[in-house]
Amino acid sequence: MTPIRVLVVDDQPLFAEALSAWLARDPGFEVVAAAQNGAGARDALAATAVDVVLVDLDLGDESGIDLLDHVRDHHPGTRAVVLTASNSPDALADAVRRGAASWLSKTADGATLTRVLRGVLRDEVWIPPNLLGGLLRTLTEQPGSTVLDRLTVRERQILQCLVDGLTRAEIADRLFLSANTVRTHTQNLLAKLSVHSVLEAVALALRHGMRPSGPAGTD
Incomplete structure (x- = not known):
């Protein structure tokens, strides 16, 4: 099978390096690049085919949310998965509106991570159960788009x-x-x-x- 091509976007180089090395051990995945900010991620997306972007929401002086907009608008065949330490229902709702296919905590185990990365290519969605109620409340409490x-x-x-x-x-x-x-x-x-x-x-x-x-x- 063709490996799933993953772009890792995280402003913590050691975390990005460890995550990339862990995914590279699985023949089902190929980490095509690791970027520390939105500009680097956009360059990588322009340079090579990517199946899944794995992005942190906090990229230092930037927000990963803006990268979700870019992926949605310019790379519709690429799925975006948020990997973050945040547990904010508002941030989650914002990410969902911007096209995030799934949301993972940085404390998720490796088996969950790889299952979610494979699943998004089958149009499956993963939201942590402890955040799902807050997400639904946030989405339903905001009546219209402004x-x-x-x-x-x-x-x-x-x-x-x-x-x-x-x-x-x-x-x-x-x-x-x-x-x-x-x-x-x-x-x-x-x-x-x-x-x-x-x-x-x-x-x-x-x-x-x-x-x-x-x-x-x-x-």
Whole structure:
């Protein structure tokens, strides 16, 4: 049988190397590349045929969610599987909307990983049972698609902080991020919302139902 061609995308080189080496021991898989960020992953996808992209959601200053968009829009024959330490129903719902075929915890055992990678090529879906209830609630509690659905979970968090009137430094403190990371996410969300300023972004968020979380930007 032709081996399943896998692209590993994780910003932790040691983890990516260990995962790649483990998969390479199985003749049913071929790791075609390991990338540490979205740019490297897009280059690998352009350079070689890939059956499954195995992607972490947290790629340092980037989000793996954006890579899911790229795979869905530019490589429709490639399946995307999220491999992450996150257990957020919101992040899971976001990944599902962006085309993730399955979601795996980084604590999953090897047998589960290989079973899921084989299964997605048969259009099977794997969601951890302990997250399934939260996923269904999250999907059903959000009645309709809005322009804000283009944003990743992190970008929505930053937009909420902007609605709360926080400065970049205050957002960084609240979300435990660097100021540069906040700036990058802010630039990304402005582009996705097709606005040119933070003020426009806040006005758009308010029109679509987002409200300040408290009188001083507190929950």
